[in-house]
Amino acid sequence: MNKKKEFIPALGYDWLTGFYDLTIRLTMPEKKFRTKLIDEVEPQNDETILEFGYGTGQNIILAHERNNKTKLNGLDIDPKVKEIAEYKIKKLGFGITLDLYEGATFPYPDNSFDKVFSSLVFHQLDAETKLPCLKEIYRVLKPNGNLIIGDWGKAKSKLMRFLFYIVQILDGFKTTNDNVNGLLPKFMEQAGFKNVAEKDFINTRIGTYSYYRAIK
Ligand SMILES: C[S@@+](CC[C@H](N)C(=O)[O-])C[C@H]1O[C@@H](n2cnc3c(N)ncnc32)[C@H](O)[C@@H]1O
Incomplete structure (x- = not known):
């Protein structure tokens, strides 16, 4: 590696x-935002x-x-989360493959x-990392494959903008400013994706969580 x-x-x-x-459970409408994310993904047989x-x-x-x-695969960079996720998946007896990588090539x-x-x-990715990651996603997607991203988006009210400072203090302003400025779709287009759109959003206790879609 x-x-x-x-x-x-x-x-x-x-x-x-x-x-x-625990933090997500306390600060976000967890069931709602995750269920909606999987609604957008719409996993089909043998996909x-x-x-x-x-x-x-x-x-x-x-x-x-x-x-x-x-057929589900996961990719992350942090061995610590892999250990936590693997423990849950093993306990449930699910056949899901979790991989780690060094942060460059998938x-x-x-x-x-x-x-x-x-x-x-x-x-959580700075501008120099967002684009290469989106390009890697583009590379590993099949032609006409779908990208679905749920993440902090442009705040939909002054209150949402104010509350999002909590996330920015924890995760830093450098990586989060692009999100709150609504720039994620621009990065997706720059990586080569077409039909990029913000499909929906949920206002949470710590900011606006947006759902984006795009096609390779
Ligand atoms: C806030 S957590 C989100 C976890 C989960 N997707 C969720 O919805 O709760 C961000 C995750 O991104 C991972 N991450 C951070 N930088 C990464 C990178 N360059 N490549 C892949 N994963 C990364 C972290 O290790 C962490 O697991």
């Missing part, structure tokens, strides 16, 4: 990762689907529960997946 790229852990600091699930940045496994588990005939050949989805990851 090459030298690992620096990354922001799930809750901003490595020692907080064990509290991630190959990748979750980029699976974290503690909450979305990928939900995707498997929605359709256990979908460990999959070109045109591997029908769909790639991702939630709450891009606001």
